[in-house]
Amino acid sequence: MTNLADLEAANAALIAAAPDTATLDEARVQILGKVGNVSLLLKTLGAMSPEERREQGPAINGLRERMAEQIAARKAALEAAELDAELAGVHVDLTLPAPPRRRGSVHPTMQTMDEMIAIFADMGFSLAEGPDIETDFNNFTALNFPPKHPAREMHDTFFLPEDANGERKVLRTHTSPVQVRVMNRTNEKLPNWIAQGQEPPIRVIVPGRTFRKDSDQTHTPMFHQIEGLVIDRNIHMGHLKWTLETFIARFFETPEVVTRFRPHHFPFTEPSAEIDVRCDRSGGEVRIGQGDDWLEILGCGMVHPNVLRNCGLDPDEWQGFAFGCGVDRLGMLKYGMPDLRDMFASDVRWLQHYGFSPFAMPDPATGLS
Structure with a gap:
């Protein structure tokens, strides 16, 4: 043992x-x-x-x-x-500067919106804003949407419960309700930042968030639009064409811009058109101003006489044009971002890659980006 x-x-x-x-x-x-x-x-x-x-x-x-x-x-x-x-064996030199702190960056959507605002401001447009929650009248009826229009259906629009007065509110599906607020003379007391009745002539742009029930590679339930409105005497499609071609050339920073206007239908404009811009899609990229392909980029038209009447303007005296485009989608085209949904995924790595310096403010004279 x-x-x-x-x-x-x-x-x-x-x-x-x-x-x-x-x-x-x-x-x-x-x-x-x-x-x-x-x-x-x-x-x-x-x-x-x-x-x-x-x-x-x-x-x-x-x-x-x-x-x-x-x-x-x-x-x-x-x-x-x-x-x-x-x-x-480890030595710390306390006299050395601290490691650099990670700085935030400007989101591409905000950068794109600032660029667009800077261009239109340089062309004489002022800025107007409105609320995200709109009345059914401002969002649809005043803009000449008929009662049974598909856009009014639940599968397209986020409707809110009726208020105590039985009025139905919606998350605005476009920034066009601000056009109604700008043109309409109203006694409603609104915050100073919300656009309300202006006397013509009018030349405004309206950037902001919009909401629709849609989600895929180029659509999200919340997205950003910028709307333009011009109201004056003797306004015609030639003014609209020059304005948009000038904007596209300056935004994409190329003089070689070729556009085509295709007839379309919007309830709030007549005649209406969608604008295509010539581009090159080869090599997995979209290059504006070259190639033989076409890309739809925005919608526009002359303000419908019914909209002018709904806002208290005489269409025999006043005419105008309006246009609207997606801010996020134009940012995708300009900066080569493949998926719109990534813009709202809260991925810091994505923002570090595509973000912009807060010190580089867009300026049409010295450069947009």
Whole structure:
């Protein structure tokens, strides 16, 4: 029978002599492993008589517990010594400047919107804004949408519950309700930042958020539009064409802009058109101003006489044009972003890649971006 006191002393010396944690682990296997000297002693208990087992069992189990405690204590001491040695080799120079702090960047949508506002401001347009929650009248009826128009259906529009007066509100589906607010003479008390009745002539742009039940690679339930409105005497499609071609050329920073106006239908304009711009789609990119392909870029038209009447203007005296385009989509085209949904995914890595410096404000004279 093995002398437990001698075995314990030999194992204790082996544990104390371990110079590092790797050697200590080898000693642990030699003592407590499957074929370790203490583990082998435990296996002999089955062959002992009951009297021997009552005597040797507690002694061998006590030896195993003491060995485990010594190994744990030695491991803690070795790890502390290794950490001290590692820290002793690390030096911190407190005179060095701190690491640069990560700075925020301007979201591409806001950058694109600022660029568009800067261009139109340079062309003499003023800025108008309106609320995200609109009345059904301003969003549809005043803009000549018939009662059963598909845009009024639940599958296209976010409707809110009726208020105490039975009036139905919506999340605006376009920025055109602000046109109604700009043209309409109203006694309603509104915050100063919300556009309300102006006397013609009128030349405004309306940037803002809009909402529709749509989601795919080029559509999101919330997106941004910028709307333009001009009301004056003797306004015609030639003024509209020059305004939009000038804007497109300056926004994409290329003089080689070729556009075509395709007849279309919008309830609030007549005649109405969609504008295509010549582009090149080869190589997985869209290049404006070259190639033989066409890309639809915005909608426009002459303000419908019914809209003028609904806002209290005489269409025999006043004429005008309106246009609207998606801010996010124009940003995608200009800066090569493949998916509109990424703009609202809250991914900091995406924003670090596509974001803009807050110190580079768009200026048509010195450069937009």
